[in-house]
Amino acid sequence: MKNKMKLLVLGLLLATGLPACENGRKQETAGATETPAAQTPAANVPTFNADSAFAFVQKQVSFGPRVPNTAAHRQTGDYLINQLKTYGGKVQVQEFTAKAYNGKVLNLRNIMAQYNPEAGKRILLAAHWDTRHVADKDKQNPEKPIDGANDGGSGVAVLLEIARQLKANPLQGNVGVDLLLFDGEDYGQPDSSTDPYQPDSWCLGSQYWSKNLMPAGYTAQYGILLDMVGAKNSRFAREETSRVYAGDVVEKIWKTAHQIGYSDYFPFQDSPGITDDHTYVIQNTNIRMADIIAYDPTSEDGYFGPYHHRHTDNLEVIDRRTLKAVGQTVLHVVMTEQ
Known part of the structure; x- marks a missing residue:
């Protein structure tokens, strides 16, 4: 996905017949300063613990790069499954294989944990748990894998802390939450590759899940994808x-x-479309999904931060305040859903 902006992705999605905004035009509202009136957070929304989320990032990084077909990848997957069970989720695992752009067959697992599973109204929260197998944007050791503290680790960490909060503060009524960890998201073809272009080489887990739903017939009112949500000074x-x-x-x-005090992290600014896990969920299911992903138009990439697909994507880039802003916002959305 994220190694290359796919500005044609909207055209591909439009071809599927999905509804679009008026005339399909890109909104030109970057830098808008509108701010809604502040509101008092609902009393039933627990406090997202940023220290706990940071510890979850640390734990993932401690296994080593979570590259498919490695021991670190298998160990991390087992850890995530056990943690979600510990936090009271109804856990299902979708094991599958996928052929990568380079012909390698990858052994992958999508992991879902359901909370209040009998509820009819469901909200899907997702992130990817694998890491990039090469640091293809780094001048040093570009063939070696990265830690992926932010790209992969941060989104999973936020979901694990939300899982911990949902165990302590069970959902009530007819609203349920499903946490979905996609595998094989970051094993895409490098931009620098001289081989013929391989379409759909990114987001292998979401491609498979969206065409082979787990559980069967699954649907949700909407979804939220978390990707690169923990770096210092991030803006979404x-x-x-x-x-x-x-x-x-x-x-x-x-x-x-904005209502709960994180307007600095979530400015009313628009960014170009990219291919990410939400692309395939939207394309292949009836689930509307929004992507919370860091945007840095000042970087040399023009979109992603300077750590992206580099060895600097390590624990030093992670900021508890960013994790808190994203985690508390998503937790508030979930816990106040009617």
Whole structure:
């Protein structure tokens, strides 16, 4: 996915017949300064613990790069399954194989934990748990894998802390939450590759899950994807595919962030569309999904931070305040859903 911006992704999605915004135009509202009136957070929303989330990032990194077909990858997957069971989730594991762009067959696992599983109204929260197998943007050791503290580790850490909070503060009524960890997201073809272009080489886990739903017939009112949500000084813009296909979800998230004091992290700014796990969920299911992903137009990549697919994506880039801003916002959205 994230090694290359796919500005044509909207056209591909439009070809599927999914509804789009008026005239399918990109919104030109970058830098908007609108701010909703502050509101008092609902009393039933627990406090997201940033120290706990940081510890979850540390734990994942301690296994080593979570590259498919490695011992670290297998050990991390087992750890995630056990943690979600410990936190009271109804856990299901989807094992499958996928052929990578280089012909390698990858042994992969998508992991889902359901909370209040009998509820009819479901919210899907997702992240990817694998890490990049090469540091293809780094001038030093570009063939070696990265720690992926932010790219992979941070999104999973936020979901694990949400799982811990859901065990301590069970959901009530007809609202349930499903935490879905996608595998094989970051094993895509490098931009620098001289081999013929391989379409759909990124997001292997979400491609498989969206075509082979687990549980069978699964659907949700909406979904939220978390990707690269823990780096220092991160800002989260409203990604275009999310705006077009899940505009109301985007509005809900960003307004909530402003209402509870995290407007600095969630500015009313728009960013171009990219291919990420939400792309395939939108394309292959009836679930509208918004992507919370860091946006840095000042970086040399033009979109992602300077750590992206480099060895600097390690624990030093992670900031508890960023984890807190994202985690508390998503937890608030979930816990106040009617």
